[in-house]
Amino acid sequence: MKRKRVEEAKDNPAYKDLLTIFEHLIGLTESSIEQVRPYLKPVPLSSYVEEKFREGLPLVDKKNFPVPDKIFDTLLNTFLDGLTGIGDSVDRDLRVLKSKRQDGSLSGRRLIDQFVMGHQSFLSYVFEMPDINNHLLFLALRNIFKICLTPFQDTLTEELAKGWERGECPVCGFPPDMGILRGEGGKLYLHCAICGHEWRFKRMACAFCGNDLQKELEYLEIEGDEVHKIHLCHLCQRYLKILDSRSLPEDTPIFLDLEELTTLHLDIIADQQGFIPGINL
Numbered sequence: 225m226k227r228k229r230v231e232e233a234k235d236n237p238a239y240k241d242l243l244t245i246f247e248h249l250i251g252l253t254e255s256s257i258e259q260v261r262p263y264l265k266p267v268p269l270s271s272y273v274e275e276k277f278r279e280g281l282p283l284v285d286k287k288n289f290p291v292p293d294k295i296f297d298t299l300l301n302t303f304l305d306g307l308t309g310i311g312d313s314v315d316r317d318l319r320v321l322k323s324k325r326q327d328g329s330l331s332g333r334r335l336i337d338q339f340v341m342g343h344q345s346f347l348s349y350v351f352e353m354p355d356i357n358n359h360l361l362f363l364a365l366r367n368i369f370k371i372c373l374t375p376f377q378d379t380l381t382e383e384l385a386k387g388w389e390r391g392e393c394p395v396c397g398f399p400p401d402m403g404i405l406r407g408e409g410g411k412l413y414l415h416c417a418i419c420g421h422e423w424r425f426k427r428m429a430c431a432f433c434g435n436d437l438q439k440e441l442e443y444l445e446i447e448g449d450e451v452h453k454i455h456l457c458h459l460c461q462r463y464l465k466i467l468d469s470r471s472l473p474e475d476t477p478i479f480l481d482l483e484e485l486t487t488l489h490l491d492i493i494a495d496q497q498g499f500i501p502g503i504n505l
C-alpha cells in the first residue's frame with residue numbers, strides 16, 4: 225500500500241528523484257529488519273526507566289543511545305550499497321560517503337553521536353559536506369535508527385504513553401516532523417521525525433517550545449489545499465506541518481513520512497513568512 229502511494233506521488237515531477245530514493249529505502253528497511261531482528265532484543269521496562277519516563281524522559285537515553293556499533297555499521301553499509309545505481313547524482317553522493325567511510329572520517333559511532341546529540345551539530349558535521357544530497361543521508365540514517373529503535377516501540381505500553389504530554393517523541397526523544405489531526409474535534413497526534421512513533425499532543429500548544437499562549441499560536445490555512453495546515457508558533461518562530469485527515473475519505477491510507485516529503489509547498493510558505501522548521505533545533 226505504501227509503495228502504491230509512493231508511485232502516485234511520483235507523478236509530481238518535483239518529487240520523482242526523492243521518492244525513487246524513498247522507495248528503495250522502504251525495500252532496504254524491510255529486508256534489513258529481517259536481517260538484524262535476531263540482534264534487536266525487546267527492552268525490559270524497568271521501574272527506574274518507568275519512573276524517569278513519568279518525569280518526562282523518553283525511553284531511549286540519548287547519551288547512551290542503544291544502537292550497537294556493529295549493527296549500525298552493517299546497516300549503514302547495506303543502505304549505502306543498496307542505494308547505488310538509482311541515478312548519477314545519488315551515485316556521486318554515495319561515492320563521497322563511501323570514501324569518507326573508508327578513510328575513517330565517517331565512522332558509525334561518530335555518526336550516531338552526532339545524530340542523537342542534536343541536529344545542529346549533526347548538520348554541520350554531515351550535511352555541510354560538499355556535494356552531498358542532504359536528504360539522501362538523512363533519510364538513510366532515519367531508516368537505520370528506526371530499525372534499531374524497533375524494540376523500544378514494543379516497550380512503550382498504551383498505559384504508560386497516556387501520561388506523556390511533551391512535544392518530543394516518548395520513545396526516542398526527537399522532535400516531530402509532522403502532525404496529524406484525527407477524529408471528531410480534530411485531536412492532534414505528532415509523528416516522530418526519526419522513529420516514526422505517533423503520540424497525542426495538546427492541539428493548542430507548540431510542540432517545540434511548549435508555548436500554549438493562544439495569541440502566539442496559529443493554524444495557517446493553505447489556499448487551494450484543504451488537507452494541510454501549518455501550525456505556527458510566534459514565540460519560537462517554528463512551524464509544524466499538519467495533515468488534517470478529517471478532510472480525506474475515511475479509508476485513505478496515510479503515511480506521514482511520505483507526507484512530510486511531499487509537502488514542500490508548506491515549507492516554502494512557512495519560510496516566506498519567516499518561520500523555521502521545528503526539526504532544526
Ligand SMILES: [Zn+2]
Nearest residue numbers: 393396416419
Ligand atoms: Zn521517536
Ligand SMILES: [Zn+2]
Nearest residue numbers: 430433457460
Ligand atoms: Zn514555539
